[in-house]
Amino acid sequence: MSEKSNAKAYWKENIRYVLILLAIWFMVSFAAGILFKDELNTIRIGGFKLGFWFAQQGSMYVFVILIFVYVRLMNKLDKKYGYDA
Amino acid sequence: MMHSLLVEGFGVQNWTYVLVGITFTLYIGIAIWARAGSTKEFYVAGGGVSPLANGMATAADWMSAASFISMAGIISFDGYDGAVYLMGWTGGYVLLALLLAPYLRKFGKFTVPDFIGDRYYSNTARLVGVICALIVSFTYVAGQMRGVGLVFSRFLEVDINTGVIIGMIIVLFYAVLGGMKGITYTQVAQYCVLIFAFMVPAIFISIQMTGNPIPQLGFGSQLADGSGTYLLDKLDGLSTDLGFNEYTEGSKSTIDIFAITLALMVGTAGLPHVIVRFFTVKRVRDARKSAGIALLLIVILYTTAPAVAVFARTNMIETVSNKPYANVPEWFKKWETTELIKFTDKNNDGLIQYVADESKNELFVDKDIMVLANPEIAKLPDWIIALVAAGALAAALSTAAGLLLVISASVSHDLIKKMINPKISEKGELIAARLSAVVAVCIAGYFGINPPGFVAATVALAFGLAAASFFPAIILGIFYKKMNKEGAIAGMVIGILLMLFYMTKFKFGWFGGGTKADWWFGISPEGFGTVAMIINFVVSIVIMKFTPETPKDVQEIVEKIRIPSGAGAATH
Numbered sequence: 001m002s003e004k005s006n007a008k009a010y011w012k013e014n015i016r017y018v019l020i021l022l023a024i025w026f027m028v029s030f031a032a033g034i035l036f037k038d039e040l041n042t043i044r045i046g047g048f049k050l051g052f053w054f055a056q057q058g059s060m061y062v063f064v065i066l067i068f069v070y071v072r073l074m075n076k077l078d079k080k081y082g083y084d085a
Numbered sequence: 086m087m088h089s090l091l092v093e094g095f096g097v098q099n100w101t102y103v104l105v106g107i108t109f110t111l112y113i114g115i116a117i118w119a120r121a122g123s124t125k126e127f128y129v130a131g132g133g134v135s136p137l138a139n140g141m142a143t144a145a146d147w148m149s150a151a152s153f154i155s156m157a158g159i160i161s162f163d164g165y166d167g168a169v170y171l172m173g174w175t176g177g178y179v180l181l182a183l184l185l186a187p188y189l190r191k192f193g194k195f196t197v198p199d200f201i202g203d204r205y206y207s208n209t210a211r212l213v214g215v216i217c218a219l220i221v222s223f224t225y226v227a228g229q230m231r232g233v234g235l236v237f238s239r240f241l242e243v244d245i246n247t248g249v250i251i252g253m254i255i256v257l258f259y260a261v262l263g264g265m266k267g268i269t270y271t272q273v274a275q276y277c278v279l280i281f282a283f284m285v286p287a288i289f290i291s292i293q294m295t296g297n298p299i300p301q302l303g304f305g306s307q308l309a310d311g312s313g314t315y316l317l318d319k320l321d322g323l324s325t326d327l328g329f330n331e332y333t334e335g336s337k338s339t340i341d342i343f344a345i346t347l348a349l350m351v352g353t354a355g356l357p358h359v360i361v362r363f364f365t366v367k368r369v370r371d372a373r374k375s376a377g378i379a380l381l382l383i384v385i386l387y388t389t390a391p392a393v394a395v396f397a398r399t400n401m402i403e404t405v406s407n408k409p410y411a412n413v414p415e416w417f418k419k420w421e422t423t424e425l426i427k428f429t430d431k432n433n434d435g436l437i438q439y440v441a442d443e444s445k446n447e448l449f450v451d452k453d454i455m456v457l458a459n460p461e462i463a464k465l466p467d468w469i470i471a472l473v474a475a476g477a478l479a480a481a482l483s484t485a486a487g488l489l490l491v492i493s494a495s496v497s498h499d500l501i502k503k504m505i506n507p508k509i510s511e512k513g514e515l516i517a518a519r520l521s522a523v524v525a526v527c528i529a530g531y532f533g534i535n536p537p538g539f540v541a542a543t544v545a546l547a548f549g550l551a552a553a554s555f556f557p558a559i560i561l562g563i564f565y566k567k568m569n570k571e572g573a574i575a576g577m578v579i580g581i582l583l584m585l586f587y588m589t590k591f592k593f594g595w596f597g598g599g600t601k602a603d604w605w606f607g608i609s610p611e612g613f614g615t616v617a618m619i620i621n622f623v624v625s626i627v628i629m630k631f632t633p634e635t636p637k638d639v640q641e642i643v644e645k646i647r648i649p650s651g652a653g654a655a656t657h
Contacts, residue, residue: 007648010648018183021179021183022179022183025179029346030343030346033168034168035339037165041333045305046305046306046315047304047307047316049317052165052333053305055165055171056160056167056391057388059171059175059176060171060384060387061384061388063176063179063384064380064381064384066179066183067178067182067373067376067377070183070373070377074370074649075370078649082650083649084649084650
């Protein structure tokens, strides 16, 4: 593969990862914590209503996980395309 | 004598002097050890900071007086609505790690206006970048100085203005001497101080109220009194009894919550003092990793804050509501002298009526005091109360220092070196950087003494400004090769002007002012950054379609920054 098409393929995979992870980012915060909060609030875990929990706790835990997943995926991707030097 | 000393203890004020004294000495010591000898050390700490140290420094830089002092207080008054700050100020790191940090690190420059100026091959774009960076950073730093003054005035019982001046001198000392290098290592220490100071009282109170030592779980647990009632249910009940909305429901409209959260997230990713932190690590992969570490360290405090809010709110209502004013605890009287708590006995019954109905409510409590007063309300030991004061100072000072560095680098590097006098020597530039830091501290101090509003409100607007100006220009610069200088400049100018217009119209009453009923689409000034950002994107793309194409060599640079390997050190 030429250098140029190698870079192109790398970028394409990177964008795919980013889109998937950002979809999850949107789901846990804007969807679960804001738009569908009232529906989720009918479910309870201990003292927490679920929508309230996503807004004030859950979304933040997922954010941290998302970044570390991205770090792992990208380190692998860098290696696959020889950009880990 | 001995006896009375033992009974009275060492006292909150003495403990505060001791803890604040120790931490300040530590910061100054680090500053002397890590002073900067070159512009590279002054701007980006030499570019060799480890991801862990950078993550800690980013977290301290990030968590300001607003996070430490104001946030839990705002949540405790706004209930569910407070989630905008929690999600907004953490979710931005996902954008930062996935969309910005790695590419800006690969680009390898010193400042955000540097990126804007080079990517858009234009000194006009650079100048617009500098002006935006200055507006954003000054709006933000004013809030920090006010936080410093607040802590000094309450705990050391000095005048609030004296407090601001003491804070200025300390920041001046290590920012001017150490530059980014001094700031980075001081911030590592400040992170430790502030997280310890935030967690210790939270854990104590969580055990006290629910028996669970983990505050994140505690506020969803049952009360420790054996009643089997969940804490949140009790607080919902207390709130509705007094005429407030249910704590877990909130009162803002969904569209406003959505807009504010998005504006804060995007603003976070566009803040120059946060972005610049990712120029200090060695490799692109380190930039990604340190964004993750920074967020992890931030989330420890951010997930605790809503628990603190619930504890403080419940405790406060139970301690004062319908209790005789003659018997109020000592902390109540002390805060009254700072006028951050006010009581007027409207119906002359000697009891404190704290209710939602403004005509009957007799108690005013400033949101900013909740975190500071919380350990006192829960009757925790004196040293913990003092620890909170030291932590609040660490939070305010670390952020102020980071912002001052952005301001000084914008002036000495972007304005003087890149635009006014490119022939300036390394030594001359370093002197210019230090001088502009001095001027910036003085201006920040002025705003701290004459504050434009309360801490978090001012800070929230800085995010709108960053969202409206930088974020689209940087994103398009990386992900849209064809974006040209005309589009980016027009987008930034229109975005930030629109945000300034909306903010001054509804916050300061300029341009005819207006009330909540006049908000566009029902969106508050805090959330308007989202609208201004979208307009920035649209304007950029439309203008681009009608103006000359981006030069081929610039498009090639964009292709290069998308590949992580070979990220050299930051260069001029």
